[in-house]
Amino acid sequence: MNIKLTHTFLPVHDQEEALVFYRDVLGLEKRNDMPFDAFRWLTVGPADQPEVEIVLEDPAMGRPAQDVEVVKELLAKGSLFGLIFYVDDCDAVFEKVRASGAEVMQEPIDQPYGVRDCGFRDPSGNALRFSGPIKG
DSSP states (O other), X not given: OOXXXXXXXEEOSOHHHHHIIIIIITOOEEXXXXXXXXXXXXXXXXXXXXXXXXXXXXXXXXXXXXXXXXHHHHHHHTOSOOEEEEOSOHHHHHHXXXXXXXXXXXXXXXXXXXXXXXXXXXXXXXXXXXXXXXXX
16 A cells, blocks of 8 residues: 655644745745635645645634634644654754744754754744754
8 A cells, every 4th residue: 555645734824924934934835726615725835745735724624613713722822733844954944944033942953863953933833843964
């Protein structure tokens, strides 16, 4: 059996603000941007991984009404899961993302499990980590 990841969902407060961050700051490609029922189907992804799309989703999309406020509250607290990106140069990415004004969670550090990584929150409060090789 062959299984591949194609999509992952990331709830965001404001899809346009998220698009600017993920496209203009992180350099991801906008893949899809179209109406989807009463919502907007908006996806981005890394240029060298055309099969992977991150859906920047409205928290109300595909959820029962009673769950929407809970998701929005968790998002506001930064309590939802985020994304980890692999990069060639963690320090360079750190400087670029920090210069955008993103909230720093962790400056670059060599981890005992063999990577150098750093952490930020995106404009919606989602945790983002950037992980790369330890430079000798």
